[in-house]
Amino acid sequence: MIQVSTTINGDEHQFVCDPRETLLDVLRDRLGLTGAKEGCGTGDCGACTVEIGGRPVCSCLMLGAEAEGKEITTVEGIADGEDLHPLQVNFIKHAALQCGICTPGILVATKALLEENPNPTETEVRYWLAGNLCRCTGYDKIIRAVMETAAEMRENA
Amino acid sequence: MRYHTPDSFEDASAIAAAASGTTRFLAGGTDVLVQLRSDLVEPDDLIDVKHIPGVKDIAQTADGGWRIGAAVSGAEMMAHAGLRAAWPGVVEATDLIGSTQIQTRCTMVGNLCNGSPAADSVPALVAAGATATIVGPNGTREAAVEDIPTGPGRLSLAKGEVVSALNLPAGHGGDAYLRFIPRTEMDIAVVGCGVSLARDGDVITSARVSLGAVAPTVLLVADAATALIGSRLEEAPLAQLAAAASAACNPIDDKRGTIKFRTHVAGVLAQRAAKIAYDRAGA
Numbered sequence: 001m002i003q004v005s006t007t008i009n010g011d012e013h014q015f016v017c018d019p020r021e022t023l024l025d026v027l028r029d030r031l032g033l034t035g036a037k038e039g040c041g042t043g044d045c046g047a048c049t050v051e052i053g054g055r056p057v058c059s060c061l062m063l064g065a066e067a068e069g070k071e072i073t074t075v076e077g078i079a080d081g082e083d084l085h086p087l088q089v090n091f092i093k094h095a096a097l098q099c100g101i102c103t104p105g106i107l108v109a110t111k112a113l114l115e116e117n118p119n120p121t122e123t124e125v126r127y128w129l130a131g132n133l134c135r136c137t138g139y140d141k142i143i144r145a146v147m148e149t150a151a152e153m154r155e156n157a
Numbered sequence: 158m159r160y161h162t163p164d165s166f167e168d169a170s171a172i173a174a175a176a177s178g179t180t181r182f183l184a185g186g187t188d189v190l191v192q193l194r195s196d197l198v199e200p201d202d203l204i205d206v207k208h209i210p211g212v213k214d215i216a217q218t219a220d221g222g223w224r225i226g227a228a229v230s231g232a233e234m235m236a237h238a239g240l241r242a243a244w245p246g247v248v249e250a251t252d253l254i255g256s257t258q259i260q261t262r263c264t265m266v267g268n269l270c271n272g273s274p275a276a277d278s279v280p281a282l283v284a285a286g287a288t289a290t291i292v293g294p295n296g297t298r299e300a301a302v303e304d305i306p307t308g309p310g311r312l313s314l315a316k317g318e319v320v321s322a323l324n325l326p327a328g329h330g331g332d333a334y335l336r337f338i339p340r341t342e343m344d345i346a347v348v349g350c351g352v353s354l355a356r357d358g359d360v361i362t363s364a365r366v367s368l369g370a371v372a373p374t375v376l377l378v379a380d381a382a383t384a385l386i387g388s389r390l391e392e393a394p395l396a397q398l399a400a401a402a403s404a405a406c407n408p409i410d411d412k413r414g415t416i417k418f419r420t421h422v423a424g425v426l427a428q429r430a431a432k433i434a435y436d437r438a439g440a
Binding site: 002019020022041042043044046049052055056057058060061062063065066109113127128129130131132 | 158186195232255256257262342343
């Protein structure tokens, strides 16, 4: 077993894990952060996306042991207390989710996009989210929610 | 499984050399973890190279070349203006690998050492004349990238050897990499082609052409380069280029691309990549 110290959503965490456990296993089964979902387990679907160093990462393709010293944001860290992130508000407003399995990963991946590029084109949003599969919405409502959020955040910046 | 975090490539090599079971090196993990999770490979020793100083560095060498550490990600290459200007084909080839999330972690050294004939960055590296720095029990050596894969999933590296960095020569002309996939994103090359060339005025003075996904290993196609050298990319040399590229193909036949299709597309992509490289070399 390996002892790991890491920062998740601004809080310091220490955990012990088997070297084979992924970061996703650790988040869900050891730390009770069940927002990130396991879809495929092979880095194709993006449901397990978390943010590390400003970039989206598939937590199923990273070992828990590799989290040592890292700063990680999960979907649980996106809202400011009771105040939802503008992306979360607009996903609800546009009904950009149905079953919701893909939503945490898409929110985390999109938040990283808007921090890097506050004014993306629709094409840029679609390519950025190529690694986030959604089998319910057909993507259009997601894209509309993201574009509206980007416009709002630019106005309020 | 034992998880190791050595702080030098010599120590990483020593761990691998002394290991009696299955060993894997871990950089971005985008192949190793898939193999681990799908029970294809369970390493007895997993050696994480990311704690070694310099593995995240993109450095320009004294002769104008580039040294790219073993853990440099695709996203980090895309963010490096100097490397993109010198070797746009190599950077774009790496950028084609996987999704945004995969780009955060995937590395060229991992792409090479996974040994897939369809690896996107490898034909671009071969066309560029890249070499790999290899640390092993008997010291450090350099090898041409095209000499490293020996078959699907198989490498010419000896037990205990590990690739510490990739080296690109000083950017002297233009390069390009194109691949065919049936989708627009997130797919494995059916055919890939890298071209690197230099010009004196309008005339091509040197060239290297490489093909991926059309043989058990990525190919360096000497006849295709010969067709380009001395030409101004007129119709006749372009036709010779396509014929040489197609002639070099020895592909598999599967639902993603038949032998006939892959062989034909190799020639088409070689022509298109050569035109992009030619324009870049003249810019």
